[in-house]
Amino acid sequence: MFINLIKRKISTASLSEIFKKCNIDQQIKVRGWVKTTRIMKDVIFCDINDGSTGQNLQLVCNKTQKSKLIFGSSIEAKGLLSQTPKGQLEVKVDEIKVIGDCPTQNYPYVARTLYSSEYIRENLHFRSRVSSFNSMIRCRHQLTNIINNYLFNEGFIQIHTPILTSNDCEGAGEVFIVKPDNDDLLKIMKKNKDDPNEKAYFDHKAFLTVSGQLHLEAMAHGLTKVYTFNPAFRAENCKSAVHLSEFYMLELEESFIESLDDVIATITKMFKSVTKEFLDKSIDDVKRINKDNIEERFNWLEKDFKILTYDEAFKIIKENEHKLKTTVNYKDGISKEQEIFLTQDYCKVPCFVIDWPKEQKSFYMRQKKDNMNLVEAFDFLIPQVGEVAGGSVREDNYDILKSKMSSDQSLEWYLNLRKYGSVTTGGFGLGFERYLQYLLDIHSIKDVIPFPRWAHNCQM
The missing domain is CATH 3.30.930.10 (Bira Bifunctional Protein; Domain 2)
Incomplete structure (x- = not known):
């Protein structure tokens, strides 16, 4: 019962909501993609982003979690929302879960690298990671x-x-002319056998507007x-x-x-x-x-x-x-x-x-x-x-x-x-x-x- 109450107190929020509400000293759960990591003497700083804002959220992690903090991986982190002496929001992480690993082999991007728009355009399915x-x-x-x-x-x-x-x-x-990509259907639907295929379906030519x-x-x-x-x-x-x-x-x-x-x-x-x-x-x-x-x-x-x-x-x-x-x-x-x-x-x-x-x-x-x-x-x-x-x-x-x-x-x-x-x-x-x-x-x-x-x- 007590454990369930604790779980209910941990709210999940987008990064955009977190930066707007600034509820310091609350337990939160965040999800996003790893953007950068910085390994310090005692801790690892990890920046994540979920796309709801251009502002990254800094996670403060212990070194045992290093293997989970791979650039491009999707993760879920639970911890205490805090504020640095300079007023920057950060999460002191208690628990991290990898949702989707991101192998470096064949992945088109690496951390802290700027790419030309032409290069980014070559991988349309990954553009949302930029x-x-x-x-x-x-x-x-x-x-x-x-x-x-x-x-x-x-x-x-x-x-x-x-x-x-x-x-x-x-x-x-x-x-652009539009017609079904089915010759059998077009043959059946023709009102006159001499009609071109473009007129078979609608009885006249149809176009994309x-x-x-x-x-x-x-x-x-x-x-x-x-x-x-x-x-x-x-x-x-x-x-x-x-x-x-x-x-x-x-x-x-x-x-x-x-x-x-x-x-x-x-x-x-x-x-x-x-x-x-x-x-x-x-x-x-x-x-x-x-x-x-x-x-x-x-x-x-x-x-x-x-x-x-x-x-x-x-x-x-x-x-x-x-x-x-x-x-x-x-x-x-x-x-x-x-x-x-x-x-x-x-x-x-x-x-x-x-x-x-x-x-x-x-x-x-x-x-x-x-x-x-x-x-x-x-x-x-x-x-x-x-x-x-x-x-x-x-x-x-x-x-x-x-x-x-x-x-x-x-x-x-x-x-x-x-x-x-x-x-x-x-x-x-x-x-x-x-x-x-x-x-x-x-x-x-x-x-x-x-x-x-x-x-x-x-x-x-």
Whole structure:
């Protein structure tokens, strides 16, 4: 009976809870992975971490426990939570149990060693053992929650848009076709024996979504303010530092929009508010990843964002062509290098490029009434990354939209939105990984997502 009472008094807590509550002189039980050990004359100091915080907890162990304190091993320790003379929390260990041993042979990491992001990326299943990667994941988690809470408070309703879709929203042909990997099933399901396999299951081609925007527009025509936060897929043969084949998109759509200014105001307010809250809540992990020039990197938070027309932006780029490596051509649009030059070197704050030539943008963007060759659209550019979001007012004129659409019947429903109780909608899509990449000053987008997929790479 007495033993059972003692056992009940020993509480199990995450390291995050321990550092927050600081219940000194209490018996506790902790679990985590061994990060480092330091052998002293009389004791062994062992740092463990369970991933709930970037701060390690020091265990004070006797030397008889040395064999259990192997780098990378998962352990459970019981003991008294104490405080060092310098105020650091530590556990004076009475008992240690090895949960999972970690043999050094073939394990990719050793203690007190820094590894390149490329090396860490080679072992995706072990990335969560790297402290800096864990800081990124906690930042990603925090940023996701902040965005969802912000939009909830702003009256936006979350929509789970489909991953499987019958349309290519952007019309660029960069889609992955989906079909069952079962030839017998496809043969049985074909309505016409001459139909291609891609049409056997759904009776038409199906794709992994490149954007949930069109589905959001359908929802906005009855719910007014909607958003989705879903994966998107692009079949691009690109290995750049800002491209992935699978990534997450935050997409907003709002009805009763009057002009592009409304959409720009929405994203500006969100971008500043979310960034401020993120830095307030995640600054410790941000500093663990990169503590250099934080104030300088975010001095734009109290400044106005610049707005340039496409023609103004092109003129600036043309005048500074000697500073750029990429070719400057009006019809080719703005390259990644040119985007970064505009926002980082010229404007020195995030900026919007508006009023694009209609040939360079998607069919659903509304043409300007005073110049039908331009559309009411923007690219939102930020330093280091370039384009992080794109948005527009959607074409609300039935006849104009019909003339811009192909004869493909798969989007007849989209055209009908302009026929029955139509309203003007507008919105944007923001690349979540690019946003996080910028906030954390991480060079490659492949290092801000747990399991990156890009051309010729789809591990696990």
